[in-house]
Amino acid sequence: MAELQTNDGGGKKKKGGSKQKKISVHVDFTPMVDMNMLLITFFMLCTSLSKPQTMEINMPSNDQKITADDREKVKASQAITLVLSGGDSLFYYTGQPDYKDYNSLKLSSYKADGIRSLLMKRNQEAVLKINDLKKKKLELKITQEQFTKQASEIKGGKNTPVVIIKASDKATYKNLIDALDEMQICNIGKYVIDKITPAEFFLMKNRETKGAHAAKFGK
């Protein structure tokens, strides 16, 4: 309780002292509480408790001769190229672009039944392994460190797909983040953000015109 019992006569009592008055000193804490509440309100309004989430991303360096070579290699190995276009639309093609066949560029979406199911299917092996690993971690059979190490090993494995993300100028930042998000959800370790080339525009135009565009240039 916020009260103090004080003796009037101080610490040393005299033997023959008269009656001592007991004064109880009540301290009213209400203003203190008021002030504290005010401060708490201020802090709650002016601060951010949670730090923002981030995505870490490694971009390839801008060395022209490395990338030109690697691009061809990656393409030949049945990479999946995602083309992010305006209006939240998403196209993809596998391997080398096929300029003749307008159906080679397929329409997909950012929804769960869109590109995610495709990538999940492609990356099935790794996804299953990662899920196994997660289960082990939940059962505390492996530590966090072991988990991250093994997970990155699985993600970098030989048979995992390579995804190239190409965004057109009309795409928004959200589209890019969504695409990167899918990489994380589908446990894809090898992906790259690349610049869109005329080839992709050609494919898109070709798809729009159902092959008429390619026919114009093909012959």
Add this chain to the structure above:
Amino acid sequence: MSKAKVARKSTLIDMTAMSDVTVLLLTFFMLTSTFVKKEPVEVNTPASVSEIKIPETNILQILIDPTGKVFLSLDKQTDMINTLTTVGGELGVSFTTEEIQKFKIQKTFGVPMKNMKAFLALPAEKGDEILKDYGIPTDSTDNQFKVWIKAARATNQDLRIAIKADSKTPYKVIKDVMTSLQDLRENRYNLITSLKVESAN
């Protein structure tokens, strides 16, 4: 079996316990929270499932608004001063001590060099108001953004670059920024997102 006479009780409530609780809460808030940085433009970051937290110090934040204006913020005042003088030296603008003092307390900056002197001469409230109309030029003809990043990196080697962009920002601007960063061999950076609750399966 109740007594007929109810004893009179004082209506004074002891606030000590309440005070204890509030002080505890206050301490908690003071210790855990970080102040919201004042940003010249409102940015709604897209959601993602990523759960990595951003480190608190040594962050060079690149803020990109929906219309594509680019702003920068550094968390250390010494870095701010050094960066400003380096960039000023490179672009041929020198600053007085007063101007530097004023620049270092800015939370976010993003004014083209040719407007910088006039901007720093303005009173603080007015400066905040018009800052959102500026933005650091990122186009290839006058890429001051690159100069800023380079200067910031030269001042602090441990700097981490974080891009915070609005979900509606066109990719073109992001591409410009990313290409500039690539040119400077800054290949590792963070993208700031907000949390999306979604299961992996």
